[in-house]
């Protein structure tokens with residue numbers, strides 16, 4: 046049984062069927078990529094799975110439990126974590142504090158203890174700091190730990206979000222264009238990082254426009270076009286699928302991305 | 306042990322409180338100081354709500370009113386000692402904050418502002434209209450706390466003004482310590498996280514509604530204590546303590562000093578308590594100049610006085 050399974054998921058915005066009847070599963074340790082032209086509904090799909098939007102149709106289950114429509118924090122308690130395409134950074138915190146906050150579920154405790162800074166409260170914060178420092182090193186941001194988050198470049202903020210999401214020690218991680226705004230070297234680092242995380246048994250659901258990266262690291266690809274799943278399978282198979290090629294070529298004159 | 310910036314801030318605050326009287330030309334200044342501390346306490350609570358959690362309240366004087374009037378009424382109607390009345394006031398304020406916080410905090414931005422405004426108006430209306438109990442707009446007397454006499458008995462002889470200066474300073478320092486602890490704890494990070502992005506806070510597991518409510522209740526407790534202290538210090542109280550103007554004054558102090566920082570808020574409270582006193586010499590122009598200063602600070606120091614100044618100092622150092 047897959048760790049994350051999505052069945053018949055759909056949502057409308059006004060008259061627009063942003064996502065319709067999408068289903069797939071993600072196993073632990075697997076990297077499943079969702080690709081499709083701009084506006085295909087990838088982020089909307091993420092938002093439904095992660096509890097930001099309530100789906101109008103369909104079902105999401107985590108480890109066999111129905112979690113459709115649950116709030117993001119309830120999903121976090123069940124081990125689901127994500128990053129955002131349009132960055133949701135805690136701007137006024139330091140870089141380190143951002144990642145420490147990602148460890149909220151392990152660091153939280155009694156409010157009274159926090160108000161009086163009891164040894165237990167300080168121990169929780171110290172543990173969060175240690176883990177967060179380690180994660181910052183892992184995404185190459187350890188030097189920026191004490192800077193205000195808003196001072197980082199776009200690519201660095203993308204990596205900061207990954208570190209924050211990892212601080213939760215997720216069982217399933219949703220990454221929405223993690224390499225956007227990163228240069229070739231950074232992209233390759235993120236590529237390795239994602240593969241590493243997957244190897245440790247975390248299920249990964251990835252949206253990425255960098256097709257080289259997608260083809261290299263995905264175990265399975267789901268292709269969306271105008272809210273519908275038009276193909277899915279192994280990278281080799283999907284990249285040769287005429288429907289997929291057409292979906293991408295069809296928008297190429299616009300702002301689309303060709304398969305690399 | 307390395308001195309953290311939290312401890313340094315508290316030490317500086319303690320030093321200022323302890324050394325300021327050396328420069329006081331008269332007993333009157335102890336009273337002004339105590340007023341600044343009482344305001345500073347309520348404002349420190351608002352730092353938690355506005356500065357950390359990013360939720361605005363234009364009705365927190367309502368909680369100050371509850372704290373103040375509990376100190377006036379509970380000793381008479383329930384026979385409680387004023388100190389216990391103060392405690393009862395915080396329990397009532399916390400309870401009410403908890404009850405109204407649920408529905409109110411679902412609102413955002415100015416909707417939240419208007420709803421809290423309504424709460425404050427409601428409290429001050431009740432206080433002004435329940436004449437048989439509260440004494441109405443004329444106010445009513447508040448019993449003596451009695452702690453000064455007890456101190457005198459054990460050999461510490463303070464003037465009334467000196468006592469209230471020291472007593473309110475203790476509350477302010479305690480309140481500042483608690484708020485600083487919160488800032489650097491898991492709960493404080495959760496509050497600051499939901500301030501910046503509710504969706505990201507939820508995604509890392511923060512129960513956004515619950516933490517907002519905690520901040521609201523905490524800040525109500527601060528406001529309530531501040532109101533109680535004011536009532537006990539003045540031995541007299543009117544519904545103005547719960548009024549709209551007092552609510553706005555508290556928010557202005559919070560924002561002027563720097564909503565996100567505890568020392569900033571205390572500086573804001575002190576400034577806005579002292580400035581009107583200093584400007585009384587200018588009589589008719591007093592309010593104009595006060596307004597002008599507030600506008601200039603907000604235009605040129607958007608983050609508030611203390612954060613802007615400390616950044617400027619650090620930049621040079």
Ligand SMILES: Nc1ncnc2c1ncn2[C@@H]1O[C@H](COP(=O)(O)OP(=O)(O)OP(=O)(O)O)[C@@H](O)[C@H]1O
Nearest residue numbers: 058061063081082083084085086087088089090130
């Ligand atoms: N909150 C919303 N309200 C109304 N329409 C929305 C909303 N969110 C997304 N949409 C619409 O739904 C469609 C799918 O958008 P979505 O952001 O999911 O696409 P995407 O595949 O992530 O695109 P991109 O590659 O550009 O990130 C688009 O037409 C978009 O305009």
Ligand SMILES: [Mg+2]
Nearest residue numbers: 087088089130
């Ligand atoms: Mg998207």
